[in-house]
Amino acid sequence: VKAAVTAGLAPERAVLPNGTTVLVQETTFSPAVTFSVAVRGGGLYEPAALPGLAWFTGRVIDRGTASRSADAIAEALDDRGVTLKASTSRHLITLSCTCLSEDFAEVLALVADAARHAAFHPEEVEKRRAETVTAIRQDQDSPGVRASEMLQASLYGGDHPYGRPAKGTIGSVEKFTRADLIALHAARFAPSATMVIVAGDVRVPDAITLVDRVFGDWHAAHPEERPVPPVPRHTVRHERRILMPDKSQSDIAYGFTSINRLDPAYCSYWMMNTILGQFGLGGRLAENIREKQGMAYYAFSSFDPSLGPGPLMIRAGVDPANVERALAAIDDEVGTFGREGATAQEIADTRRFLIGSIPRMLENNSSIATFLQTVEFFGLGLDYDRRLPALLEAVTLEDVNDAAASVLDPSRACVSVAGPEPPA
Amino acid sequence: MSRSVHLDNGLKILVREIHTAPLVSVWCWYGVGSGDEAPGQTGVSHWVEHMNFKGTERIPRDEMKGIVERFGGTWNGYTWIDQTTYLETAGKEALDTLLFIEAERMAYGLYEPADCESERTVIISELQGGDNDPDQLLDTEVTASAFRAHPYRHPTIGWLEDLRSMSREDLFGHYRRHYTPGNATLVVVGAVDTDDVLKRAGVHFGRIPAAPVPERRRAAEPPQRGERRVIVERQGATAYLKFAWHAPAALDPDFCAMLVLDAALTGAKGLNLWTSFRGAPPQRRARLYTALVEGGVASSVSGALLATRDPFVYNVSLTVMDGVALETVEDAALCAIETVREKGLTEDEVARAKRQLRARMVFENDSVTNVAHQIGYFETVVGPGYLEALGSKLQAVTAAQVADVAARLLSKDRRTVGWFQPLKERP
Numbered sequence: 001v002k003a004a005v006t007a008g009l010a011p012e013r014a015v016l017p018n019g020t021t022v023l024v025q026e027t028t029f030s031p032a033v034t035f036s037v038a039v040r041g042g043g044l045y046e047p048a049a050l051p052g053l054a055w056f057t058g059r060v061i062d063r064g065t066a067s068r069s070a071d072a073i074a075e076a077l078d079d080r081g082v083t084l085k086a087s088t089s090r091h092l093i094t095l096s097c098t099c100l101s102e103d104f105a106e107v108l109a110l111v112a113d114a115a116r117h118a119a120f121h122p123e124e125v126e127k128r129r130a131e132t133v134t135a136i137r138q139d140q141d142s143p144g145v146r147a148s149e150m151l152q153a154s155l156y157g158g159d160h161p162y163g164r165p166a167k168g169t170i171g172s173v174e175k176f177t178r179a180d181l182i183a184l185h186a187a188r189f190a191p192s193a194t195m196v197i198v199a200g201d202v203r204v205p206d207a208i209t210l211v212d213r214v215f216g217d218w219h220a221a222h223p224e225e226r227p228v229p230p231v232p233r234h235t236v237r238h239e240r241r242i243l244m245p246d247k248s249q250s251d252i253a254y255g256f257t258s259i260n261r262l263d264p265a266y267c268s269y270w271m272m273n274t275i276l277g278q279f280g281l282g283g284r285l286a287e288n289i290r291e292k293q294g295m296a297y298y299a300f301s302s303f304d305p306s307l308g309p310g311p312l313m314i315r316a317g318v319d320p321a322n323v324e325r326a327l328a329a330i331d332d333e334v335g336t337f338g339r340e341g342a343t344a345q346e347i348a349d350t351r352r353f354l355i356g357s358i359p360r361m362l363e364n365n366s367s368i369a370t371f372l373q374t375v376e377f378f379g380l381g382l383d384y385d386r387r388l389p390a391l392l393e394a395v396t397l398e399d400v401n402d403a404a405a406s407v408l409d410p411s412r413a414c415v416s417v418a419g420p421e422p423p424a
Numbered sequence: 425m426s427r428s429v430h431l432d433n434g435l436k437i438l439v440r441e442i443h444t445a446p447l448v449s450v451w452c453w454y455g456v457g458s459g460d461e462a463p464g465q466t467g468v469s470h471w472v473e474h475m476n477f478k479g480t481e482r483i484p485r486d487e488m489k490g491i492v493e494r495f496g497g498t499w500n501g502y503t504w505i506d507q508t509t510y511l512e513t514a515g516k517e518a519l520d521t522l523l524f525i526e527a528e529r530m531a532y533g534l535y536e537p538a539d540c541e542s543e544r545t546v547i548i549s550e551l552q553g554g555d556n557d558p559d560q561l562l563d564t565e566v567t568a569s570a571f572r573a574h575p576y577r578h579p580t581i582g583w584l585e586d587l588r589s590m591s592r593e594d595l596f597g598h599y600r601r602h603y604t605p606g607n608a609t610l611v612v613v614g615a616v617d618t619d620d621v622l623k624r625a626g627v628h629f630g631r632i633p634a635a636p637v638p639e640r641r642r643a644a645e646p647p648q649r650g651e652r653r654v655i656v657e658r659q660g661a662t663a664y665l666k667f668a669w670h671a672p673a674a675l676d677p678d679f680c681a682m683l684v685l686d687a688a689l690t691g692a693k694g695l696n697l698w699t700s701f702r703g704a705p706p707q708r709r710a711r712l713y714t715a716l717v718e719g720g721v722a723s724s725v726s727g728a729l730l731a732t733r734d735p736f737v738y739n740v741s742l743t744v745m746d747g748v749a750l751e752t753v754e755d756a757a758l759c760a761i762e763t764v765r766e767k768g769l770t771e772d773e774v775a776r777a778k779r780q781l782r783a784r785m786v787f788e789n790d791s792v793t794n795v796a797h798q799i800g801y802f803e804t805v806v807g808p809g810y811l812e813a814l815g816s817k818l819q820a821v822t823a824a825q826v827a828d829v830a831a832r833l834l835s836k837d838r839r840t841v842g843w844f845q846p847l848k849e850r851p
Contacts, residue, residue, distance in 0.1 A: 290546055294544070356495055359447055362445075
């Protein structure tokens with residue numbers, strides 16, 4: 001197994017008769033297992049009138065089942081040092097955790113029970129509702145969150161599942177009923193919509209047997225797939241500002257809609273984004289805004305494609321007096337890259353960096369589990385980590401320049417800024 | 425196990441071979457942090473850390489970027505109250521390059537005046553970004569109130585006024601005083617051959633001359649004689665509450681019992697500052713979680729106790745539930761704390777806390793980067809041998825010891841209480 005991990009992953013994939021997909025990667029560097037149970041029940045699937053319902057489902061799902069009280073679950077997790085995390089993305093609700101190998105069978109059984117038989121007890125719904133309202137108020141007080149959320153809304157439209165805030169609004173959260181949670185769960189949670197990813201110190205056949213034991217007798221109809229609504233491509237620039245007078249720094253979010261994860265140009269976009277806002281401290285953006293101009297502690301870009309066209313987002317935090325200078329620098333880097341492309345040296349360095357990063361990206365159980373979940377969700381193939389170097393080798397300077405030309409245009413950018421007023 | 429060697433110039437080198445992935449993690453640690461700074465010079469250690477990514481005699485500034493990346497690597501550094509450290513994790517074939525970079529950083533930094541100036545505004549931006557977060561703002565105020573004399577009172581990033589006034593000579597002087605082989609520990613973990621590492625490290629670092637190791641003289645904190653309070657009022661949406669009690673230093677016999685107590689109160693974090701404190705702890709049965717979050721008055725609670733050279737603080741931080749008054753949360757939290765001080769914890773709670781700590785110590789050592797951090801952190805902050813003995817010392821802690829530290833250390837006159845009171849309008 002040591003040799004296998006050194007040379008690349010060698011996961012095994014099984015599909016249970018009821019449609020549950022299982023991926024297992026055995027590792028031996030630590031007596032622990034990381035696993036996730038991911039269900040296609042993310043924000044895309046919540047009713048448009050109830051934004052945040054999927055996120056809220058994740059908050060309540062592990063707080064009691066038909067046969068286990070919230071206290072019993074709490075006891076079982078805490079006794080083993082396990083933090084169960086529910087994360088909700090646009091497409092998935094994922095329950096994930098790390099446990100000692102000796103606890104894997106019991107913790108897996110508990111998580112399966114939560115995914116299948118969540119009770120959504122009324123008192124738990126009320127407690128988590130109050131927490132969620134507080135969390136939304138905290139978000140509203142954060143210039144970084146405000147700028148990013150406003151950018152997403154500008155890019156996709158406020159009602160689009162990629163454009164609305166994941167947690168919803170205080171108004172929507174106050175409306176959720178227990179029946180809404182039960183309905184979303186009943187509609188979307190099914191074995192054929194579920195993948196179980198296991199990475200750690202466990203034998204592959206044992207892991208598959210254990211997953212089968214706790215998921216194998218689950219029967220529910222395959223939920224109808226829902227397409228990602230069309231994503232607008234902006235033809236003019238949109239700029240929006242949020243005034244937050246008592247803050248010390250302004251946050252800039254600047255971006256575009258891009259491509260989906262299965263687009264053949266994915267690797268070209270990945271390399272383009274790395275050059276623009278990732279390589280080193282934060283690519284060309286950090287070189288200009290942080291290193292040359294000393295204007296920001298962070299300036300970077302991120303590229304997050306999914307089943308629908310994901311955002312390419314630039315972020316920077318600057319002194320309120322420097323907002324216009326920073327925007328001018330971003331416009332300059334974006335415009336120059338879009339028009340003139342990358343250099344051969346940048347392509348070579350970025351390619352070496354990304355290919356060389358693969359062993360580091362797959363070093364521990366949690367990073368392996370995350371990677372395999374992506375592989376399974378997008379159907380990239382079990383040998384994807386070993387094919388990646390060749391895919392990156394095949395990207396040419398022209399491919400990266402085409403990607404840059406197709407998206408990097410300041411006259412089509414959406415821009416949002418949250419922070420105090422600049423000094424007069 | 426690690427091999428430990430000293431070079432003639434005083435540099436300590438610790439190597440551990442781990443061959444599960446074709447990676448190497450190199451960390452260079454310095455025995456200097458914000459706790460070693462004089463008034464007027466606060467933040468100098470952290471600023472120096474930033475300057476040490478700006479080019480050296482043999483690595484021009486423009487070439488700094490990209491050296492590690494070409495090996496698929498990542499690099500970083502951080503400064504805290506007792507230590508400054510630099511790291512790279514990359515493909516194992518990068519080893520020699522990484523050792524070269526760290527040797528250059530130790531002795532040959534350029535500190536170009538223009539770079540010092542441009543970094544001044546970057547760091548001020550880092551500070552202002554932190555100030556945007558009310559919880560962080562409150563933390564700064566509470567820590568400053570908890571200490572009267574000891575330099576742990578100022579934030580690692582420094583006071584804004586000092587960041588505006590320090591000069592290039594202040595930075596360079598600090599760098600030359602503290603960045604000496606005898607004040608450093610090089611840690612190498614990964615798919616390496618120990619003898620090969622020592623040979624290469626000898627080539628790169630052996631050319632750096634020995635220099636005096638600065639004495640770490642810090643003012644002792646006088647005993648606190650009564651509860652302190654600080655109230656921050658600012659525009660905001662959410663109230664925050666923070667407690668800070670004077671805490672035992674890592675070598676204090678009370679430290680392990682205090683760590684178990686924290687696990688029982690707020691869930692075990694483990695001991696890895698680099699990784700463990702990023703994820704939520706297991707805490708659904710923890711005393712303060714059940715009393716305050718399940719009790720509906722707080723939306724989150726966290727505790728922080730870290731291994732430090734001198735007595736620092738034990739923090740408990742709370743996010744107040746929307747619509748609940750700060751007084752209500754403070755009363756509920758202190759009521760839960762007083763119950764533990766009077767009656768101690770159950771045997772079950774202590775056993776659970778110890779199991780959590782054992783599990784977290786496995787989880788936080790899951791990569792060459794994390795293993796190397798733990799080796800270097802404890803070597804630099806506490807001293808040799810401590811980390812190896814810690815697991816069994818924690819497991820030996822008894823319920824009586826936990827009750828004793830709760831009663832003695834979480835007393836009213838040892839605490840500072842901080843409120844962040846959000847205002848709807850600007851004051």
